[in-house]
Amino acid sequence: MIVELISVGTEILLGNIVNTNAAFLSEECAKLGLSCYYQTVVGDNEERLTQTIKTALSRSDIVILGGGLGPTQDDLTKEVAANVCNKKMHLDEDCKKHIEDYFAAKNIKIPDNNWKQAMIPEDSVILPNPNGTAPGVIIEYGEQRVVLLPGPPNELKPMFTDHVEPYFRNMLPGTILSKTVKICGIGESSVEKQVEDLIDAQSNPTIATYAKTGEVHLRVTAKAEDEASAKKLLKPVVKELKNRFGTYIYTTDENVTLEMAIADLLIANNLTISTVESCSGGLLAGRLINVPGISETFKTGFVTYSNKAKRKFAGVRKSSLEKYGAVSKQVAQEMAEGMHDMSKADVVISTTGIAGPDGGTDEKPVGLVYMCCYVRGSVTVKEYHFHGNRAKIRETAVANALILLRECLLEYFSENTFGKN
């Protein structure tokens, strides 16, 4: 079956935002075994939106629209889609109630124009939106489907996962099963090279590579008549990947993130953790605390951005700061050890570096980062050279801190037979 994506929003046409929704939806549709031949971006303009939806319906089975479901005058997607499909709109009482509750919980008077979001085309499935006021809609248009999703990624993504994906899984014939093998600590080209022969020989299952910051995900997808047959197809390929990548694989569970895998390792082995950050400035703690239930293992995080804070809270020696500078192996190590003394955590990870755009020198350029991982008395210090702007350098530093943390934990477990991983 053929799917086509339409992103609606002037802000994409003006380049104000990057269209991450399209990448997400494309990837999810590929997982469902849907073929995507076109993606279009169009503004909130009745005539052009009408034409774009008509064109999409002339060549695709499923049309997914993202954006333009807001309460403002600009937002036309639902009205235009209903019109193209010849569906009348009616006020849905449940949606109205959801909007009332949403604003009541925020203690805000409901703006008049928000009622527009409770208007639903006939012959539609309503998709609840716990993260906003705009419900999603699947319009059943003969054999075709027109899916309307809100534009904000934090609303669109969970709505797709929780409601659209199960809907199409039910509707589509056969079974498509995917398994994602998540790898960290090896670069994308290196991973690709190591699976080149498998990708060249693939037909069913297929293997696709997805590069994330610090990670590469390999998605193995099998099509079969039923789940058991699809699983049977997947199994030997996943096994082969496990052979090739070994402990670089941190999970084969689509829903497990790197920070979750690390939290599991820590909790299963009764280890507590603290963080002490300079250049990453809270983002590393922030990623670990993404994990629900992290309170079992996370003790304390310090953001010691200034030299004073490094001395006062992380116990870094004045002499080390003077002799080696704040961005140095020595200071990274003293930060980690000092944080251990302070928080008594079994494991500590520290970061110190130059995120830029200023502050770089020939000797210590922008992008230079030192990290130290302390695990029950043993320390590992590493030097990194990252590229990109301030945000990119900080993001890459956080990803690499997690990778270092995992490496040090695995090494610790391999040297201590009581480790369970």
Place this chain on the structure above:
Amino acid sequence: MIVELISVGTEILLGNIVNTNAAFLSEECAKLGLSCYYQTVVGDNEERLTQTIKTALSRSDIVILGGGLGPTQDDLTKEVAANVCNKKMHLDEDCKKHIEDYFAAKNIKIPDNNWKQAMIPEDSVILPNPNGTAPGVIIEYGEQRVVLLPGPPNELKPMFTDHVEPYFRNMLPGTILSKTVKICGIGESSVEKQVEDLIDAQSNPTIATYAKTGEVHLRVTAKAEDEASAKKLLKPVVKELKNRFGTYIYTTDENVTLEMAIADLLIANNLTISTVESCSGGLLAGRLINVPGISETFKTGFVTYSNKAKRKFAGVRKSSLEKYGAVSKQVAQEMAEGMHDMSKADVVISTTGIAGPDGGTDEKPVGLVYMCCYVRGSVTVKEYHFHGNRAKIRETAVANALILLRECLLEYFSENTFGKN
């Protein structure tokens, strides 16, 4: 003049990569005053690519294609575009020489199929590519222009900036100017309502609204014969928006973020800041540290996720934790006051809440967050009810912490005449 973007590549249709080229090109085209009504992504397929280029030429003056200029059989963009425009191809000696030099410098034998990249359609301007082997091309097709750019962002972006932009600046009449008015602390619908009359009456300048978490941005765009006339058109509209939104406007500078505006306020008034976070867990410090130069004002950040850490590092009383619970006004206030005692910062902001998905009760549901802002001895404590998943609640908490911080600073300055803001 109307521009249309076509991105060519199966990897975008599969969601393997995010289409950052389109965002870059859109923004650059907007700056040139070109109106972009459509962006399309299509795979390396002759029939679909032909159709997509024909459709684009039927409705746009300029069509910019990115991708599909590589040496492999899959890469069809130049051949298809030349065919649609009825242009013959010839081997360009300069391009051939560039390819020879490129490979010679890398000490690699030239693959046979690379010669394809030196084939150029007639009536074309050749765009040199110092970062790769594929030259770019502008096909002059009557009054229309078809621009072909290589897909890799590190080739496409400099080629556009160095060659395509100057080409069109020369060709196009008039000037376009934008001003972005950034508002925080009022919801999107509410902002929209307050500018409805202006939007209804708009023609030149135009006003567009963009919602961000906790913020609304209004972009005012004017077209005129020259820069001075465009500025003259913008001025009264921006002034009117300033009248209507007053101190809710934190900047009218496109490049200034909320955290930058707050850092400016702090630095201009010689105030230092520390953060102490529970539910937001480092992300608030992380956002403040986005600001280059924040070291002038940022003292220390604590992530006191556990009760123990709250007591030990933020000086929260055991009795308060027992009597009111960790998520309470009292604890939020004690965290902020304790952090002030610890770090001696002039300003402290604290967060404590339930980010979920577990841990909520009837009395204290998921999404309940308390924050306290301490400014030189005076404290403000606020209760919030946020919605969404764990990530959304934390992101919204951080945005609202920044808004609270800004409000408290402005109030402090208005009560203390020495404040400069």
